[in-house]
Amino acid sequence: MKIGLFIPCFMNELYPDICKATYKLLKNQGLNIDYPLSQTCCGQPMANSGCSKDVKTLAINFVKTFKDYDYIVAPSGSCVSMVKEHYAEFFNDDKDFNKVKTSIYEVCEFLHDVIKLENIKFDHSFPYKVGVHNSCHGHRVLKLATASELNIPYNSKLKNLLNKVNDIELVTLRREDECCGFGGTFSVAEEAISVAMGKDRIKDHIDSEAKIITGADMSCLMHMDGIINRDKNPIKVMHIVEILAGVRP
Structure with missing residues (x-):
């Protein structure tokens, strides 16, 4: 299979090491990865601001x-x-868009559902207590984990992958699927509410004795990292691809 690596624009500019870890993680699984240089922003910031x-x-x-x-x-x-949920209005049942819509995956979703959990092995150790933050889009749109309001047995694709890493200890949070308050431009328009929600989310991890907050969206982690650094909280954030690729904090 030929895989196109899509790197969000803000990650390309602010978190190049995480982008490299994503590439490393996929290459470690023996996959054929290409990075098309013509890619740019997916348009999410503009969509969030009403600039359709x-x-x-x-x-x-x-x-x-x-x-x-x-x-x-x-x-x-x-x-x-x-891409999956908000591009359709620009394409009139276009075959190229329909192919892209069904071919695009978040990296954990791809490893878990396409490569399959039983085919994945990690040889490295990560001896830290880790709390998983389920971002809203990943959690309820991509179904990376079970939403608590459904009242059905809980399952998390992120946790399933992390449990294959040697020596990791995943903590149980009081609220597994609460929003961190980032919400893109919401954090600018409603700064006070956004920060309060972020502080609550961080406290849940600290109270659970996690040393690392991880997740599949660097935007959420960036929001919480800013609060952590300002408040000098005793906890760090790491994107999940870093942990799965063998990066240490």
Whole structure:
């Protein structure tokens, strides 16, 4: 299979080491990975701000860039959700878009559901207590974990992958699927509410004695990391691909 690696624009600019860890993680599974240089923003920030006309140009470019890949994989649930859920209005049942829509995966979703859990092995050790933050898009749109309001047995694709890492200890949070308060431009328009929600989310991890907060969306982790650094909290954030790729804190 030929896989196109989609890297969100803010991660490319602010977190290049996590982008490299994503590539390393996929290459470690023996996969054929390509990084198309014509890619750019998926348009999510503009969509969140109501600038839908600006999104169309980016959507067309995205489909043109990735239409020939068997799979498209990205380390961001919210960006994947943007493509899958909000591009259709710009394409009139276009075959290229339909292919892209069904071919794009968040990286944990791809490893768990396409490569399959039983085919994945990690040889490295990560001897830390880790709390998993389920971002809203990944959790309820991509179904990376079971939403608590469904009142059915809980399952988390992120935890299933992390449990294959040697010596890791996953903590149980009081609220497994609570929002961190980031919400893209919500954190700018409603700063006070956003920060309060972030502090609550961090406290839940600290109270559970986690040393690391991980998740599949760097935007959420970035939001919490800013609060952690400002408040000097005794905890760190790491994107899940770093842990799965063998990066130490």
